[in-house]
Amino acid sequence: MSAAYAYATPRTTMPDSRPRHIEIVTSRAQRRSRPRSFYAIIAVTSVFTLLLAQLMLSIVLSDGAYQISALQNEQKQLARTEQALNEDLELLASPQSLATRAESLGMVLGTNAPVFLRLSDGVVTGAPTPAAGTAGAIGAGGSLVANALLTDPVVDLTADPADSAVGGAPSGPTANASVPSNGSGQLPSPQTR
Amino acid sequence: MINARSTPRRLTLTVIALVAIIMVFSGKLIDIQVVHAAEYNEQSLGKRSVAVKTYGARGAIVDTNGVPLASSVDRFDITASPKNVKDVKRKGGTTDTVQELIAQLAEATGEDAATITASLAKNPDSDFAFVSKLATLEVRGKVRELKIPWIYDQVHPSRTYPQGAVAGNLVGFIGTDGPQAGLEYSYDTCLAPTDGTSTYEKSKDGVRLPGSTVTTTEPIDGGELRLTIDSDFQWYVQEQLAAQAQVVGADWGTATVVRVSDGHIMALADYPSVDPNNVGGVPNTALGSLAFSTPYEPGSTFKPMTVAMLIDQGKVDIGTQMVVPGRIYFPDNHYIKDVWAHGDLNMTVAGVLMNSSNTGISLLSDNLTKQQRYDYLRKFGIATRTGAFPGESAGSLRPIEQWDRVTNYNIAFGQGVSATSAQIASVYQTLGNNGVRMPLTLIEGCTHPDGTVTDLPATEGTRVVSEHAADQTVLALETIVTKSALTKLITIPGYRIAAKSGTAEVAEGGQYTNDRIVSLAGLVPADNPEYAVVVTLGKPDILKSSVAAAPTFKNIVTQIIKTFRIEPSTTVTPDIPVAW
Numbered sequence: 007m008s009a010a011y012a013y014a015t016p017r018t019t020m021p022d023s024r025p026r027h028i029e030i031v032t033s034r035a036q037r038r039s040r041p042r043s044f045y046a047i048i049a050v051t052s053v054f055t056l057l058l059a060q061l062m063l064s065i066v067l068s069d070g071a072y073q074i075s076a077l078q079n080e081q082k083q084l085a086r087t088e089q090a091l092n093e094d095l096e097l098l099a100s101p102q103s104l105a106t107r108a109e110s111l112g113m114v115l116g117t118n119a120p121v122f123l124r125l126s127d128g129v130v131t132g133a134p135t136p137a138a139g140t141a142g143a144i145g146a147g148g149s150l151v152a153n154a155l156l157t158d159p160v161v162d163l164t165a166d167p168a169d170s171a172v173g174g175a176p177s178g179p180t181a182n183a184s185v186p187s188n189g190s191g192q193l194p195s196p197q198t199r
Numbered sequence: 200m201i202n203a204r205s206t207p208r209r210l211t212l213t214v215i216a217l218v219a220i221i222m223v224f225s226g227k228l229i230d231i232q233v234v235h236a237a238e239y240n241e242q243s244l245g246k247r248s249v250a251v252k253t254y255g256a257r258g259a260i261v262d263t264n265g266v267p268l269a270s271s272v273d274r275f276d277i278t279a280s281p282k283n284v285k286d287v288k289r290k291g292g293t294t295d296t297v298q299e300l301i302a303q304l305a306e307a308t309g310e311d312a313a314t315i316t317a318s319l320a321k322n323p324d325s326d327f328a329f330v331s332k333l334a335t336l337e338v339r340g341k342v343r344e345l346k347i348p349w350i351y352d353q354v355h356p357s358r359t360y361p362q363g364a365v366a367g368n369l370v371g372f373i374g375t376d377g378p379q380a381g382l383e384y385s386y387d388t389c390l391a392p393t394d395g396t397s398t399y400e401k402s403k404d405g406v407r408l409p410g411s412t413v414t415t416t417e418p419i420d421g422g423e424l425r426l427t428i429d430s431d432f433q434w435y436v437q438e439q440l441a442a443q444a445q446v447v448g449a450d451w452g453t454a455t456v457v458r459v460s461d462g463h464i465m466a467l468a469d470y471p472s473v474d475p476n477n478v479g480g481v482p483n484t485a486l487g488s489l490a491f492s493t494p495y496e497p498g499s500t501f502k503p504m505t506v507a508m509l510i511d512q513g514k515v516d517i518g519t520q521m522v523v524p525g526r527i528y529f530p531d532n533h534y535i536k537d538v539w540a541h542g543d544l545n546m547t548v549a550g551v552l553m554n555s556s557n558t559g560i561s562l563l564s565d566n567l568t569k570q571q572r573y574d575y576l577r578k579f580g581i582a583t584r585t586g587a588f589p590g591e592s593a594g595s596l597r598p599i600e601q602w603d604r605v606t607n608y609n610i611a612f613g614q615g616v617s618a619t620s621a622q623i624a625s626v627y628q629t630l631g632n633n634g635v636r637m638p639l640t641l642i643e644g645c646t647h648p649d650g651t652v653t654d655l656p657a658t659e660g661t662r663v664v665s666e667h668a669a670d671q672t673v674l675a676l677e678t679i680v681t682k683s684a685l686t687k688l689i690t691i692p693g694y695r696i697a698a699k700s701g702t703a704e705v706a707e708g709g710q711y712t713n714d715r716i717v718s719l720a721g722l723v724p725a726d727n728p729e730y731a732v733v734v735t736l737g738k739p740d741i742l743k744s745s746v747a748a749a750p751t752f753k754n755i756v757t758q759i760i761k762t763f764r765i766e767p768s769t770t771v772t773p774d775i776p777v778a779w
Contacts, residue, residue, distance in 0.1 A: 067409050068409070070409065071408065071409040074409075086273055086336050087336065089272060089273060089336075090272075090335065090336040090337065093270075093272055093359060093361065096266075096267055096270070096361035096362075097361045099266070099361075100361055100362045100363060100365065101362065101365055101430065101431050101434035101435075102362075102363060102365070102434065105434070105438075116761075118757070119691050119692065119693055119694060119757055119760055119761075119767070120760060120761050122766055122767070131693075131766065131767050132693050132767050133692060133693070143435065143438055143439075144438065149438060150437075150438055150441035150442055150445070151363065151364045151365055151434055151437045151438055151441065151472070152363055152364045152474040152477065152480065153362065153363025153364060153365075153474060153476065154363060154474050154476035154477035154480070155359065155360075155361065155363060155476050156363070
């Protein structure tokens with residue numbers, strides 16, 4: 007055979023002649039000058055975070071304002087209740103009230119001069135005398151010093167405790183085995199040594 | 200390919216559109232910001248910002264121990280909006296009619312249902328009508344629980360007097376226009392608060408916008424006024440006075456207790472006396488303090504002053520002997536006499552006081568000139584206001600040119616001159632304080648909220664008579680307790696007490712009548728006096744002598760001993776000669 011010349015034969019076109027996908031490859035310079043997406047993400051996230059924070063702050067502030075208002079209201083209510091209770095206390099501490107209640111319990115005023123006990127040496131100056139059983143400062147009509155604020159009647163502490171359990175009407179002396187009492191109208195006295 | 204011609208056109212169009220929009224916006228902006236600026240500003244501020252008057256509280260009046268006699272409290276006015284009055288639908292489908300709601304309101308507030316209906320019907324188109332005034336916190340709570348949408352409440356600061364009539368005559372009371380009487384009135388500058396203002400901006404539902412409160416001025420509460428009165432002791436004195444006044448049928452009465460060392464008034468009771476919570480409950484004459492406002496001819500309680508003057512001038516001492524006639528006649532057949540008919544008696548000066556002899560004291564007063572006596576009386580405080588209380592009377596002492604022969608002697612035993620109970624108490628305070636007169640005072644001070652204390656009482660006294668004169672006079676007065684007819688009524692074992700009785704005639708229409716004003720004034724303990732007591736009963740029906748005042752005097756002195764811890768006297772009253 008003859009060593010024929012090998013000729014490059016042109017390639018025939020491929021059966022599938024779709025256009026090839028062409029990519030533009032960026033040059034190095036172009037790649038370097040493109041900003042990093044990392045920084046972009048940071049920037050955008052920060053903006054969003056700040057906006058969110060501002061929103062939250064605004065919400066909390068308004069909520070705080072409502073809370074303050076509610077607490078101030080509560081404080082005012084409590085102060086008012088305290089004042090009303092103080093009023094009741096002062097009324098009960100008024101001398102008319104105390105003296106009337108004390109005398110209804112059977113306490114008497116000592117109308118004799120007091121007797122002094124000197125603590126340093128135990129000397130008693132004055133002559134001790136028992137108070138008269140009827141020596142009350144307030145007559146039967148109640149205190150002569152008026153107090154229009156004392157509207158509730160003085161508790162009738164002279165009634166036998168058993169009576170109030172029955173019907174509330176203070177009746178005469180009744181001997182009641184359940185409540186030890188010495189005589190009618192007297193509080194049960196404890197046995198002391 | 201970019202169309203070179205249409206680009207400038209599109210650009211121009213865009214620019215024109217932009218400029219047009221900007222013009223519209225700027226125009227509107229200028230209109231709002233410049234042209235109508237002030238108007239809009241005002242409107243918006245008015246809608247959002249609220250100027251609030253903040254109130255201070257009126258100061259309290261407290262006694263010497265801090266117990267409140269008058270305090271400021273919150274009360275509430277329950278109001279309604281009549282034009283919104285209608286039935287209320289409740290949860291669960293029921294409806295409360297207006298009638299039912301009014302009935303519930305009546306029950307909660309204690310008002311009459313008919314009254315409420317009337318006040319709601321009076322002006323049906325108005326937005327405001329009172330349902331109940333000055334309701335307590337409890338009542339307001341009950342009304343709120345009813346949940347009636349056309350019922351509202353507002354705060355109404357008010358005044359309450361928890362001790363009622365105790366020191367009511369001194370504390371005074373508040374009317375609709377402000378303080379009307381007593382210390383509430385005279386110390387209003389101490390007690391009154393200063394209102395403040397604050398501005399804040401509010402949102403639609405009334406909540407303050409945070410950071411928008413601007414306090415223009417802070418409110419300042421009123422100061423606390425501290426009295427010298429001991430309220431428990433004051434109650435006891437008032438009770439005793441009222442009881443005795445009713446027993447003897449007196450028209451009026453006063454009882455005063457003064458601490459001699461500084462002129463502080465521990466108790467000052469009047470009968471009748473007002474309860475500031477119920478001012479309408481007593482006649483108008485009882486709204487003040489009779490002890491300060493009502494002068495009367497004091498009678499024999501004046502005599503110790505004459506004796507003190509004389510001893511101070513060195514003219515006599517309490518043992519000086521004299522002959523006392525039953526009557527002293529004047530050229531025109533007028534005479535002065537003693538309470539009991541007697542011939543010439545040999546009395547000492549102490550005896551003149553013990554027997555309360557008018558003729559004796561008249562003769563003694565001849566030892567001084569009229570001018571000397573007048574000056575001493577003025578130094579003792581007669582015819583001068585004590586300055587402790589508003590609306591007080593100075594009493595009256597005629598100038599010496601007007602002293603005729605009878606008046607000249609009358610004044611020595613307390614007739615023909617008038618003084619208030621407070622002035623008499625001041626006289627005995629002077630005698631008990633070794634002759635130094637301290638101005639009577641009801642006030643210990645006014646403590647303002649910032650801690651400063653104002654209105655402190657004066658601490659300077661005036662010397663009226665020498666210490667010797669005062670002490671000798673008090674010694675002589677002990678004879679009334681140890682030797683006179685009143686001895687059994689006013690002796691307290693273990694204590695030296697000095698006292699002087701007084702039974703004064705009452706002049707009406709230029710004539711002396713059958714009425715008497717009886718007094719008993721004294722000092723305890725007599726060896727070193729600490730407290731002066733004056734009890735006066737005006738026009739008693741029975742017991743027209745100082746015997747009427749004696750039980751009250753004794754009880755008050757006993758209570759002084761208990762309350763202020765006065766130890767029994769270590770010495771006994773010496774035997775002072777009253778006759779020779």
